[in-house]
Amino acid sequence: MSTTTEALDTINSGYKWGFETDIEMDLAPKGLNEDIIRLISARKEEPEWMLEGRLKAFSQWQKMAEPVWARVDHPPIDYQDLHYYAAPKKKPGPKSLDEVDPELLKMYEKLGIPLKERAILAGVEADPDERPQIAVDAVFDSVSVATTFRESLAKVGVIFCPISEAVRDHPDLVRQYLGTVVPVADNYFSALNAAVFTDGSFCYIPKGVRCPMELSTYFRINARNTGQFERTLIIAEAGAHVSYLEGCTAPQRDENQLHAAVVELIAMDDATIKYSTVQNWYPGDENGRGGIYNFVTKRGACRGARSKISWTQVETGSAITWKYPSCVLIGEDSVGEFYSVAVTTHHQQADTGTKMIHIGKGSRSTIVSKGISAGKSNNTYRGLVRMLPSATGARNHTQCDSLLIGDQCGAHTVPYIESRNPSAKVEHEATTSKIDEEKLFYCRQRGLSEEDAVNLIVNGFCKEVLKELPMEFAVEAQKLLAVSLEGSVG
Amino acid sequence: MSIVQQTGAAGFLACFETLKDALPGDPVVREKAAAAFRLLGLPGGTSARRSEAWKYTSLRPVAETAFMTPVVSGFDVDLSASTASFSRFAENPVFGPLPRPDRDPMVALNTMLAEDGAILRVPAGVDAGIVRIDSHGNGSHALHPRHAVHLGPGATLVLLEIATGTGGYLHNAVTEIAIGAGAHLTHIRLQDESRDAFHFATIYADVAEGGTYDGFSLVLGGRIARTEIHVGLTGKNAVAHMNGAQLLTGTQHADFSSIVRHAAPNCTSRQTVKNVLNGRSRGVFQGRIEVARDAQKTDGYQMNQALLLSPDAEIDSKPELEIFADDVKCSHGATVGELDAEQLFYLRSRGVPENEARAMLVRAFLTEALDLVTNDAIRSMLGEKIDLWWERQAA
Numbered sequence: 001m002s003t004t005t006e007a008l009d010t011i012n013s014g015y016k017w018g019f020e021t022d023i024e025m026d027l028a029p030k031g032l033n034e035d036i037i038r039l040i041s042a043r044k045e046e047p048e049w050m051l052e053g054r055l056k057a058f059s060q061w062q063k064m065a066e067p068v069w070a071r072v073d074h075p076p077i078d079y080q081d082l083h084y085y086a087a088p089k090k091k092p093g094p095k096s097l098d099e100v101d102p103e104l105l106k107m108y109e110k111l112g113i114p115l116k117e118r119a120i121l122a123g124v125e126a127d128p129d130e131r132p133q134i135a136v137d138a139v140f141d142s143v144s145v146a147t148t149f150r151e152s153l154a155k156v157g158v159i160f161c162p163i164s165e166a167v168r169d170h171p172d173l174v175r176q177y178l179g180t181v182v183p184v185a186d187n188y189f190s191a192l193n194a195a196v197f198t199d200g201s202f203c204y205i206p207k208g209v210r211c212p213m214e215l216s217t218y219f220r221i222n223a224r225n226t227g228q229f230e231r232t233l234i235i236a237e238a239g240a241h242v243s244y245l246e247g248c249t250a251p252q253r254d255e256n257q258l259h260a261a262v263v264e265l266i267a268m269d270d271a272t273i274k275y276s277t278v279q280n281w282y283p284g285d286e287n288g289r290g291g292i293y294n295f296v297t298k299r300g301a302c303r304g305a306r307s308k309i310s311w312t313q314v315e316t317g318s319a320i321t322w323k324y325p326s327c328v329l330i331g332e333d334s335v336g337e338f339y340s341v342a343v344t345t346h347h348q349q350a351d352t353g354t355k356m357i358h359i360g361k362g363s364r365s366t367i368v369s370k371g372i373s374a375g376k377s378n379n380t381y382r383g384l385v386r387m388l389p390s391a392t393g394a395r396n397h398t399q400c401d402s403l404l405i406g407d408q409c410g411a412h413t414v415p416y417i418e419s420r421n422p423s424a425k426v427e428h429e430a431t432t433s434k435i436d437e438e439k440l441f442y443c444r445q446r447g448l449s450e451e452d453a454v455n456l457i458v459n460g461f462c463k464e465v466l467k468e469l470p471m472e473f474a475v476e477a478q479k480l481l482a483v484s485l486e487g488s489v490g
Numbered sequence: 491m492s493i494v495q496q497t498g499a500a501g502f503l504a505c506f507e508t509l510k511d512a513l514p515g516d517p518v519v520r521e522k523a524a525a526a527f528r529l530l531g532l533p534g535g536t537s538a539r540r541s542e543a544w545k546y547t548s549l550r551p552v553a554e555t556a557f558m559t560p561v562v563s564g565f566d567v568d569l570s571a572s573t574a575s576f577s578r579f580a581e582n583p584v585f586g587p588l589p590r591p592d593r594d595p596m597v598a599l600n601t602m603l604a605e606d607g608a609i610l611r612v613p614a615g616v617d618a619g620i621v622r623i624d625s626h627g628n629g630s631h632a633l634h635p636r637h638a639v640h641l642g643p644g645a646t647l648v649l650l651e652i653a654t655g656t657g658g659y660l661h662n663a664v665t666e667i668a669i670g671a672g673a674h675l676t677h678i679r680l681q682d683e684s685r686d687a688f689h690f691a692t693i694y695a696d697v698a699e700g701g702t703y704d705g706f707s708l709v710l711g712g713r714i715a716r717t718e719i720h721v722g723l724t725g726k727n728a729v730a731h732m733n734g735a736q737l738l739t740g741t742q743h744a745d746f747s748s749i750v751r752h753a754a755p756n757c758t759s760r761q762t763v764k765n766v767l768n769g770r771s772r773g774v775f776q777g778r779i780e781v782a783r784d785a786q787k788t789d790g791y792q793m794n795q796a797l798l799l800s801p802d803a804e805i806d807s808k809p810e811l812e813i814f815a816d817d818v819k820c821s822h823g824a825t826v827g828e829l830d831a832e833q834l835f836y837l838r839s840r841g842v843p844e845n846e847a848r849a850m851l852v853r854a855f856l857t858e859a860l861d862l863v864t865n866d867a868i869r870s871m872l873g874e875k876i877d878l879w880w881e882r883q884a885a
Contacts (some may be wrong), residue, residue, distance in 0.1 A: 069542060404813070404816035407815060409814075410813060413809075414808070414811075417806070417808070417826060418806045419798065420803075422799065425825070426824070426825065426827070427825050428823060428824040430809075432811055433820075
C-alpha cells in the first residue's frame, strides 16, 4: 500500500480535546520531598496514619528503580521538576449554574457532559425528580470537584466519594483495604503513587446491593507540569454488583506529563465489578512532541467464591502507555476478564496487557486484546497467565490480534504462560496482519471511501471488545477509533 | 593435564587465565569474551542481576559446582556416510561472525575456553549425506566445543548430533552455521545427557536466499539444559524450521529458546515445540519471531504445547512476536494442560488398559512434532527413544 506511506506524512488529525481551562489553581512548589508530602497530607486534612503511610511509601520509592523491561523509550523523567499538588481554588458552593465558573462549565460542555450533570458536577443542587442514570465523580486535576448522586446512592448504602473524603469519613474501610491489592512496594510507580496521591474515587458497595446506576469518573490533567496521581479503591461486598466507568481527556501542551495512577478492586463472594476505561489523553503531536506518560497499576482481587472482575479498556491516547489491568483470582470459581483495544499512531508507544493469577479452584479467565498500530508507533501486548498448584481445573483463553496500518509501525506480542497445575488448561492464540485487501476492495466497490472502509474494518476488528463497554461508552469509543486513525490511510 | 576449577564464574575466569597462552586462535577474541563473561556472569548464578533471556532458567547449580577442565575434545565425528570435508577447531581456530559472546553469557564462556570442535564444509551443489557427531561427557569435566557448518550454494547435508555421558559434567557447545543460497541443512539433535549433567547448546544459523535450516531437537537428558537457537533469514525465500520435543522427569529443568529473525522478504518460519513433563520437572519454552521493516510477505507460525503429567511439574512458556513490517502473516499458539480425560475414557471404554491408553495419547501428542523429521531412519530412532522414555516412566 504505497498510498499509505505517502499519506503518513500528511497525518494531522489534531487533538479534539486539546483545550486548557483557565481557573485559578492552588499549586504546590515543584519537587518531591518529605515536606511536599506533608503539605499534600495537610491540604487533604488527613489523619496521622495516612501521613505516616505516605512517608513510608516515599522512603520505599527512593530505594527503588524505574522499571526498564517494557518496550517503551523516553528521556529520563526528572521527578523533581513536577508539581505534586494542584487544586482549583475553593469557593463557597454555588446556588445555581449562573454562579458557577463559566470556564468550568465550558470545559464540561467540551467534554460532552449533559447539562443536568454539569450542574451537579459544579455542585448545584439537583432536582431529585429528574435524575440521569450516571453518577459522575469528576477529578479535575487533583481534587474531585464534585461528586454527584451521592445521596441517592447513600439510600442503598453505596458510598461513592473522593478518596480524600473517604480517608476522613470512612477511615476504617480505607485502612482495611487500601494497599492490600497493590502493595506500596509493588513497583516503582505504585510506590510513588502511595507517597503523593492527591485524589481519586472511593466506592463501597455493601452486601447484596446492586448499584442502581453506572458510576463514572472523568479524569483530567489540567495544570502545567503537574503529575497526576490518582488513587481509586472499589470494594464490592458479598453479592454486590457495580459497573464503573472512567474516561479521560487532557488539554494539549508540549511538555510530557507524568500520570501514575493506582486502581484497586476487591470483590467478595458472588460480587461483580465491571471496570471500563476510555483513555484519550493527549498523545503528543505528529512528531512525537509532548503527550502524557501513562504509567498505571490496576489490579483487582477476586477474593470471594464466584466473584468476578472484568476490565474493559479502549486506549487511544497518551504518548506512552504502561498499563496492565490484572486479576488475582483467589476465590473458588472466580472469574477474571480483560477486553482491550489499544490504538497507537504517530510516535505513540503502548506496552499494555494484563495478568491473570489463578489461585482458586475452578477459576476462569478470558483475555481478548486488539492492537492497532499506525504511523511510526509501537504497540505491544504483554500479558501473564499464571496457574498456581492450587488452581485445580482452572481455565484461561487468550486471544491477541494485531493490525498494522502502514509499514513504519511495530506490533509486538509478549505473552508469559506459567502453569504448575496439570488440570489447569491454558490456551493462547495470537495473530498479526495488515488490513485485508479483499475486505477493503469489497467496501470500496460498494462506494465507501477508503477511510470509511478502514473505519468499518477496524470497528469490526474491535467489536468483540467494544460490545463489552456500557452503552454510554461504546458509541464514544467507536467515534474515538475513527478520530484516532483519521488520515492514517490514504 | 587437567585443571580443577574453583566454583562459579570466577572459577572459569581463573581457568582461562591459566590456560590462555595454550588456547588456539585469536587471543583478542578470547580476552573480549572473558571481559564480557566477567560482566555477564552465570545467569542466576551469584548476583541478583536478572536478564529477560534467562528469566526462567537459573544457573545457580552450575555456579555451585567445581568443574574440572580436561584437555580432551570429548566428541567423535562419523563421516562414513558423508562426503563433507572435516577439520578440527583445534587446528583451524576461526571464530565466526554470528555468535554473540557480548550478549549471551554461555557463548562468552565458550568463546573464552573453547579448545576443539568439528568444522564441516560442503562445497556448492554437493549432497554430502549424513554426518554424525557423538559427544561424551564424563565425571566433572567442563567441555566447551566450538562447531561450525558451512554449506555452499545448493549444498545438502544431514547433521545428526547425539550427546550422552556419565556424571555431573558441563557440556557447553556453540555451533555456527552458514547456509548458502538454495542449500539445505537438516539438523537433528538428540540430547540424552546424564541426568546429573549440565547441557547448553547455542546454535547460530544464517540462511541465504532460498536456503533452508531444518532443525529438530529431542531433549531427554540433563539436570539443567538449554537449547538456544538463533536463525537469521537473510536472503529472500529462506526457510527455517525450529522444532523440538522435551521429555522430562525427576527434577530435570530444560529450556528451549529460539529467535528467528526475518530480515528479508518472502521468508517462512515454522516451529512446533512440545513439552511432556513428569515428576517435579520444569520445562521452559521461549520463542520469538522477529520481522524487520523490509521483511514484507513474511509467513511465520509457531506452536508450543505442554502436557503436564504430574501435579508437581511446571511449564513456563513465552512465545513472542516482534513485528515491524505490515504485509505479514504471523501467528502463534500455546496450550498447556493434562491428558484429555475424554480421550482417555474413550480408549478405556474400548478395553485399552490405562497405562497403554496414556502411552498412546502421549505418543500421539509428540507425533505432531516428530513427524516433522523427514529422514525415516532418524525419525524411527528418535521414536524408539521416546518409547523407551515412556516405558521408564511407567516402570
